Amino acid sequence: MKLAELAAPRQDYSYGFLDAFAKRELRRRMLKAIAIPGYQVTYASRELPIARGWGTGGLQVTLSLAGPDDVLKVIDQGADDSVNAANLRRFIARMTGVATTTDACRATIIQSRHRVPEERLRERQALVLQVPDPEPLRHVEPNMSRAREMHADADYALMWLSLYEQLVRFKQFIGGASYPVMVHQRYLMSPSPIPRWDTPTLHQAPHLTLLSAGREKRLYAVPPYTDVYPIEFADVHFRVESQADRVCANTGAAHKYMDEVPQPDGTSLFRLSDTGYAEKLIKRLRGETVKIGPTYYDSNGEFYKPGYLKSRDGQDIEL
């Protein structure tokens, strides 16, 4: 037997860029995160050819998950074509050989910075969310050790107090993106800075959501069909951002999450934040055949799980 027969063929990089030990560790930690929904599992975040804070957490999860049979979509604030998304997509495709797409329905792995696609995700799709700050208790308890004790004790009294203070001072909840949620009635979780509009999409979803913070070295998960409820009072309800009276200037779509584009005359135009979905709508307007999946919010702005949202367009719904 020759040494050359025993050695693996030379490669410039390991498959998926990460070495076998790194991938195995990440995979072990991902399994624990799925087993304990919402609990922040620590992991040894590796160095990558992008700076921490630019999606290294999501990238490590995607690299340890992806295989040649996967189809990858990468979005940044809903856009497939932003510099960050384009670079991450190209890097992952080079390192794993995955096919890429802008179609949320076709993708098996969707890595996202701060948005969930408008079209409903299905079973066996993995949504990988990049997380800058995984700790929902950070602004009420900056000490990480103490915050871990509070999670251990399910002691979230300070969060409720903070919510009450918001009502007293501002007469409404002022939390925007990253609105804290209770997962499986046990752990308070920061759903990464997705807008409140997207928060309900995590509840009893058929897909798997993995959230990873590379700089903070923590990952957590929401398994499919898991209860995810934003924290709210019985008489003052969580509200999503109102998209009423906003119509996409490119597609004519309404009641979807919009980007506001300021105009020189002081007015604003609105465009769909989800560019993959917008691309499909434009194709349909051109008369092309395109398969558009059902969306989380219908054309009247109703969320697809009746009764989950107790308010709409800034008004409480009579239940």
Place this chain on the structure above:
Amino acid sequence: MVQIAMNAAEARMRDTFTALMWSLSYPGRIHILPAAGQVAFEVVAEALVDLETSFYTPHPEFARAIGQLGARMHPPQSALYQFYPTLCEDDLVTLRMAPVGTYAYPDASATLVLGCNFDEGQRLRLRGPGVDGAIHLTVGALPTAFWALRAEMIRYPLGWDVFLVMNDWIVGLPRTTQVEVF
């Protein structure tokens, strides 16, 4: 242009991991491992353990095989990955010692990989995260007291996570899954 190829070992570990991940994400559903029989346990070990982890198995031959991966054999009260290709009544004594984690670190808990039979045995109804309503599963070749022991050891978020293996079939049961035997 960089060309990256997945070698056979990489492909096997990735296929095993995706089977583990989806089986834990959808408890009660059968997923397929890239190997069957005794080798199925070896590929699960290959995907999960290395020199950074500890394991336990009462089977000396299997222990030698896992040892070659660089993992350390620990006693059942501290091993984080425990393999029982066949689980008999006497093994429940050691299984009771398997770590369930702490409230600060519930992830410092055991993952159990157990051989079983899905053809005949006890009828189970599963509920919880990953299950859309309820799902039924038949599991045999496990001691009847196993399910009572599992229920006793789980004080969520503390508990074990279990993988059931028969040939190349694998089913995940995270600690969040409520198991009803009838």
